[in-house]
Amino acid sequence: MKQLSQRLLGPVTLVLLGLTFWLGLWLTPPDKTQGNLARLVYVHPAVAWVALYVSFGTATIASALYLWKRTRSLVMDRVAHCAMEVSVVFILLTLITGSIWGRPTWGVWWAWDARLTSTAILGVFALAYLALRRANDDADLRARRGAVFALLAAINVPIIHFSVQWWRTLHQGATVFTADRTLLIHGLMAWTLLISFVAFTLLFFWLLRARYRLEVLRGARYQVALDEALVQRRREGVR
Amino acid sequence: MIRIALLVAAKDLRIERRSRVLLWQVLPFGVMGLVLSGLALGPTHAGHSSAGPGLFYLVMLLVTLLMINRSQAIEGSRGTRASVATLGLDPAGVFLGKALALAVELWITGAVLLAGAVLVLHTALVGTLQALPSVVVILAALAAAGTLYGALSGGGQGPATLLPVLSLPGFAPLLIAGERSFSASLHGGAFWQWWVISLVALVAYLAMGILLYGVLEDS
Amino acid sequence: MPDADSLDLTPVAAPPVPRRGRRRTIAVLVVLVLAMLALLSQGLLHSLNYFETIDQAMSARATLGTTTIRLEGIVKSHTIDRTSSGASFWMTGGKGQEVFVNAHGSPPQLFQANSPVVVVGHFTSSTSDRFDATQILVKHTASYIAAHPKRVKAPNGTTQ
Numbered sequence: 001m002k003q004l005s006q007r008l009l010g011p012v013t014l015v016l017l018g019l020t021f022w023l024g025l026w027l028t029p030p031d032k033t034q035g036n037l038a039r040l041v042y043v044h045p046a047v048a049w050v051a052l053y054v055s056f057g058t059a060t061i062a063s064a065l066y067l068w069k070r071t072r073s074l075v076m077d078r079v080a081h082c083a084m085e086v087s088v089v090f091i092l093l094t095l096i097t098g099s100i101w102g103r104p105t106w107g108v109w110w111a112w113d114a115r116l117t118s119t120a121i122l123g124v125f126a127l128a129y130l131a132l133r134r135a136n137d138d139a140d141l142r143a144r145r146g147a148v149f150a151l152l153a154a155i156n157v158p159i160i161h162f163s164v165q166w167w168r169t170l171h172q173g174a175t176v177f178t179a180d181r182t183l184l185i186h187g188l189m190a191w192t193l194l195i196s197f198v199a200f201t202l203l204f205f206w207l208l209r210a211r212y213r214l215e216v217l218r219g220a221r222y223q224v225a226l227d228e229a230l231v232q233r234r235r236e237g238v239r
Numbered sequence: 240m241i242r243i244a245l246l247v248a249a250k251d252l253r254i255e256r257r258s259r260v261l262l263w264q265v266l267p268f269g270v271m272g273l274v275l276s277g278l279a280l281g282p283t284h285a286g287h288s289s290a291g292p293g294l295f296y297l298v299m300l301l302v303t304l305l306m307i308n309r310s311q312a313i314e315g316s317r318g319t320r321a322s323v324a325t326l327g328l329d330p331a332g333v334f335l336g337k338a339l340a341l342a343v344e345l346w347i348t349g350a351v352l353l354a355g356a357v358l359v360l361h362t363a364l365v366g367t368l369q370a371l372p373s374v375v376v377i378l379a380a381l382a383a384a385g386t387l388y389g390a391l392s393g394g395g396q397g398p399a400t401l402l403p404v405l406s407l408p409g410f411a412p413l414l415i416a417g418e419r420s421f422s423a424s425l426h427g428g429a430f431w432q433w434w435v436i437s438l439v440a441l442v443a444y445l446a447m448g449i450l451l452y453g454v455l456e457d458s
Numbered sequence: 459m460p461d462a463d464s465l466d467l468t469p470v471a472a473p474p475v476p477r478r479g480r481r482r483t484i485a486v487l488v489v490l491v492l493a494m495l496a497l498l499s500q501g502l503l504h505s506l507n508y509f510e511t512i513d514q515a516m517s518a519r520a521t522l523g524t525t526t527i528r529l530e531g532i533v534k535s536h537t538i539d540r541t542s543s544g545a546s547f548w549m550t551g552g553k554g555q556e557v558f559v560n561a562h563g564s565p566p567q568l569f570q571a572n573s574p575v576v577v578v579g580h581f582t583s584s585t586s587d588r589f590d591a592t593q594i595l596v597k598h599t600a601s602y603i604a605a606h607p608k609r610v611k612a613p614n615g616t617t618q
Binding site: 028029030031032033034035037038041104105106107108111112113114155167168169170172173174175178184185186187189 | 494507508509511530565566567568569573576593594595596597598599600601602603604605
């Protein structure tokens with residue numbers, strides 16, 4: 001069953017992504033105010049959802065589990081690392097799609113408002129996490145420092161989420177996760193939005209799985225190379 | 240914990256007093272940074288007091304990075320970590336001690352640079368004095384955060400270049416809070432709101448340091 | 459010199475680090491949570507607002523003077539006059555106060571009557587209701603409403 005779901009993950013993701021683009025570009029109506037620009041709502045929020053909550057959340061939870069001695073394992077460290085790498089990609093996509101949306105609607109590519117700035121800072125945090133991991137050769141030290149840094153960076157996530165409620169920002173408020181639980185999008189537009197969230201979430205898990213497998217292979221290759229080097233040294237010693 | 244903190248802080252400050260790195264390297268760097276910022280903005284903008292708070296905190300951030308590297312270098316000298324491990328010192332106490340020593344050094348540098356801001360950037364003297372409570376708290380928060388980030392970057396490859404990458408995103412909110420409160424004291428605004436935010440950030444960083452410093456140091 | 463046999467050469471273990479452990483961790487976590495709650499509580503952070511509303515700006519006219527600010531309001535209908543250098547229009551605040559905006563530079567694509575906008579610039583004097591803007595930013599709402607709802611057909615083929 002597990003194997004089947006893993007096999008289906010890729011195709012289902014592709015089908016849902018295709019469905020999102022088909023519905024978003026052809027079937028859904030344009031918005032009353034924004035016209036066709038509103039079609040970015042089927043990409044940008046879903047990408048941001050994955051960047052901030054799914055991938056950064058996965059990295060944070062895995063980091064916390066690594067720091068907790070009872071659940072400390074190489075798997076947690078690898079999951080945290082791989083999720084953070086995928087998170088960098090999605091944060092960049094969030095900023096790029098946001099910029100593309102911002103130029104015609106607001107009139108600028110970038111605005112120094114709380115939502116945009118805090119998202120950019122999160123992106124820098126994620127890049128810094130990867131830099132930190134590359135700077136440490138010792139596996140245990142690397143994992144512990146990475147985990148601590150991920151927890152420090154995660155404080156930014158609730159700030160980003162609530163920024164549009166706490167402060168007056170240029171960025172629009174919540175459409176789905178509103179404070180009074182009312183949905184501000186309806187009909188086919190709402191369904192397409194929902195499908196986009198599912199599609200991009202599955203895309204994250206697909207990418208995470210691929211990246212994780214790569215990491216396992218890299219670890220195994222490192223071990224083989226180490227064993228071979230040791231055998232070589234022993235042979236040199238015998239001669 | 241407090242006793243160990245005071246011991247570690249006294250040790251760091253004693254080393255600083257004897258080496259005079261703060262006096263002969265860090266302070267001149269800070270003053271030069273302030274003057275160069277003024278030159279970069281040009282006489283029209285630099286002479287306008289609205290530029291002062293931002294430039295002051297920008298230079299203070301650069302100074303903080305220098306000092307954190309210095310603080311970590313003391314721990315990195317041969318045998319220091321082994322001595323700390325053998326003595327069985329409480330990591331939380333070590334963290335608080337190092338943060339306290341760094342805060343004292345930043346307060347001294349901050350006082351000199353504030354005087355520089357009044358002279359070079361024409362920030363109003365009364366407003367600058369009114370900003371002192373916020374400057375003290377922000378610099379202490381920078382010290383606490385810096386000590387934590389310093390421990391994160393220490394020991395690996397290129398710690399001096401890694402430190403800015405790790406710490407600057409974390410310092411950004413402190414920079415905003417510092418600049419806003421300083422500006423509020425000069426031109427009016429929500430000074431005490433920003434002061435409370437700075438204080439909360441200081442408490443949060445101290446708490447995280449107490450909780451996590453041991454994880455970073457223990458290997 | 460002491461005899462080597464009389465020396466105790468057993469490796470000395472580092473003294474155990476005193477573990478205040480769980481109680482301190484809990485106390486620190488409580489402090490952290492309280493700090494976060496305080497930081498995240500709405501009242502503290504209002505100063506991060508991206509713009510001033512017209513009502514706020516009008517009530518602080520004396521202190522604002524001619525300093526550059528971001529001002530938010532709704533574009534009043536039938537007042538937009540597109541000029542060669544930009545656009546001029548009246549902007550309305552929540553309490554009905556109005557400001558005349560003279561903006562330079564081309565307005566964004568979505569700029570239209572009754573839309574919320576943020577203008578960057580300054581009042582022409584400390585008593586005037588005229589605002590010179592160098593930029594117009596259009597705020598769009600979080601609501602998405604179909605422009606042509608009849609284009610969407612129900613499964614039975616009828617229009618919704």
